[in-house]
Amino acid sequence: MRPEIVNVLADANVLWSPQLRNLFLQLAHQDVFHIFWTDLVIEEWLRNIEPDQRARCEAGTVPLMRRHFPEAWLPAMTPTPFGTTDPKDPTSQPPPSTWLRQCW
Numbered sequence: 780m781r782p783e784i785v786n787v788l789a790d791a792n793v794l795w796s797p798q799l800r801n802l803f804l805q806l807a808h809q810d811v812f813h814i815f816w817t818d819l820v821i822e823e824w825l826r827n828i829e830p831d832q833r834a835r836c837e838a839g840t841v842p843l844m845r846r847h848f849p850e851a852w853l854p855a856m857t858p859t860p861f862g863t864t865d866p867k868d869p870t871s872q873p874p875p876s877t878w879l880r881q882c883w
Contacts, residue, residue, distance in 0.1 A: 787812045788853075791823035800840075807848065817853045 787803070794800045794816070807814035821841065825833050845852065 784810060785812045787814050789814055789816045789820065791820050791827065794820065794824040795827060804844070804848070807851075813850075814848065815851050815853050818855060 787807070789803060793803055803814060806812060825836060825841075828836065
């Protein structure tokens with residue numbers, strides 16, 4: 780008997796590394812779990828990689844992800860209280876560890 784397949788919300792840190800991104804997408808393709816992300820996650824991932832790599836991902840990787848995982852794109856979500864990782868935003872900061880403890 781196969782256990783129920785879990786849902787996984789991939790954050791930008793999962794998509795940032797090509798090797799980790801490939802691993803997660805391969806596992807999702809093999810139905811080990813269902814993978815999901817939002818446009819905000821994709822934007823954060825692309826914003827935090829080198830410009831030349833960003834151009835390649837926007838032209839190749841993102842369209843492939845849309846084609847092979849159309850169900851993975853979740854509707855827009857409201858911003859979270861955890862902040863962002865935008866290096867151009869002076870108010871951007873990682874979340875305090877107390878916020879993270881409240882999530883568990």
